[in-house]
Amino acid sequence: MTNQPNSHQLGKILLVEDNENDVILTRAAFKRAKLAIDLYHVENGQACLDFLRKRDPYADAPTPDLILLDLNMPILDGREVLQQMVADDKLNHLPVVILTTSAEEKDILTMYKLRCSSYIVKPIDFDQFMRVVHDFADYWFTVVVLPPKETRRT
Numbered sequence: 588m589t590n591q592p593n594s595h596q597l598g599k600i601l602l603v604e605d606n607e608n609d610v611i612l613t614r615a616a617f618k619r620a621k622l623a624i625d626l627y628h629v630e631n632g633q634a635c636l637d638f639l640r641k642r643d644p645y646a647d648a649p650t651p652d653l654i655l656l657d658l659n660m661p662i663l664d665g666r667e668v669l670q671q672m673v674a675d676d677k678l679n680h681l682p683v684v685i686l687t688t689s690a691e692e693k694d695i696l697t698m699y700k701l702r703c704s705s706y707i708v709k710p711i712d713f714d715q716f717m718r719v720v721h722d723f724a725d726y727w728f729t730v731v732v733l734p735p736k737e738t739r740r741t
């Protein structure tokens with residue numbers, strides 16, 4: 588269980604989301620769930636890849652434990668991000684959880700074919716969303732063993 592965040596090492600999540608209201612809502616949900624999570628945010632797929640590749644202006648960005656990825660975004664959408672991550676040997680070990688309002692079968696199928704780690708359809712109701720965030724964090728940061736830090740980065 589050495590990969591689990593402890594009090595000295597918060598779980599790091601990168602939220603990739605273009606809708607500012609959804610970002611506020613997600614931050615509020617994590618805060619209210621009193622989770623030991625560092626939540627980072629970028630607003631489109633290109634910024635996500637730059638963050639993960641530690642490119643300017645993200646040279647000092649940490650490697651997140653997992654990525655919460657929206658599908659529909661400007662510049663580069665979530666499908667394209669996951670495609671590029673899968674093809675990149677430095678990024679393809681990172682868990683990617685899709686968090687979107689799209690419940691379209693085509694989207695769900697496409698993202699699982701790209702081997703997303705899970706696909707969550709965002710509940711519109713805030714209380715339900717809170718429960719989803721809580722269950723999500725409990726699962727990913729207490730049940731699951733995450734990839735070791737710095738995997739394949741040396």
Ligand SMILES: [Mg+2]
Binds near residue numbers: 604605606657658660
């Ligand atoms: Mg969006």
